[in-house]
Amino acid sequence: AKEEGKNHYKWFDGTEEAGAAELMELRNGLRRALERGEFELHYQPQIEAASGRLTGLEALLRWNHPRFGQVSPQKFIPLAEETGLIVEIGAWALREACAQNKAWQDAGAAGLRIAVNLSARQFAAPDLVGTVRRVLEDTGLDPSCLELEITENMAMRNENLATLEQLRDMGILLSIDDFGTQHSSLSYLKRLPVGRIKIDRSFVSGIGVDERDEAIIHAMLLIARRLKLSVVAEGVESDLQLSYLLEHDCDEIQGYLFFRPQSAEQTGEVLRRIRHR
């Protein structure tokens, strides 16, 4: 009985309750956040390894919560997926990112590409292709300047294939995010309309530390080249990682070594600075 009492006490020790209460408040606040404009996009540049040129940006969601401050997408995206609101939030992010990229292009950043993350729930919702087409029409962004990031699990689902092919046929670049971290077979790379892969940070962080990570990255770069896919390495933080990736002909680099994700305003500054150099 003593043990039971102890467990009971531990279970309700308040920190658990606070966590659950916070999660509930976040979950309940998602719709309001969408309606009141509490979401914001930050942008992280992608750098062409060979030239050092800024070629694209990844749009990353931020939630400016009235009580909790800036909430990480790691926390609220799972809640948005649970409630299904990710479909609307994702559509908002797509429209915002495309409109912003068009504005930057018109201000001189010709050909700049914007990458937007998709959630599995957006594939299950009706008419993802129609949503994307309307956003491109309304914003005037060229489809070749839009990249959509999907995960291996989304790519592997047979029922998503027709959708992916339609998006590719519109001229959109499809990329596999967090490549190598989920359950998948390599054979899907040959039958899917995908143009590039993003090497996950968990492999990049092993460069210079774990030969097995280096072997995996090396193999990914070889297979991508043979399949004519371009490769972005994510989470690049050190010169050592950069030189390994350069040496093995990785196409593009994304990571804190060059830029952290930053607000639209700060990103606009970076784009201006680069152009006037």
Ligand code: C2E
């Ligand atoms: P992700 O798509 O893999 O995005 C990369 C994450 O790595 C971002 O975290 C980015 O800030 C972080 N990162 C970039 N460079 C470095 C680096 O050099 N070192 C380290 N340690 N981290 C780096 P963030 O912004 O917190 O986003 C987390 C995840 O939330 C994303 O992972 C993505 O899965 C999801 N997410 C963000 N925005 C959206 C969105 O609009 N829609 C959907 N469905 N998911 C999103």
Ligand code: CA
């Ligand atoms: Ca991503």
Ligand code: CA
């Ligand atoms: Ca990623």
Ligand code: CA
């Ligand atoms: Ca990730």
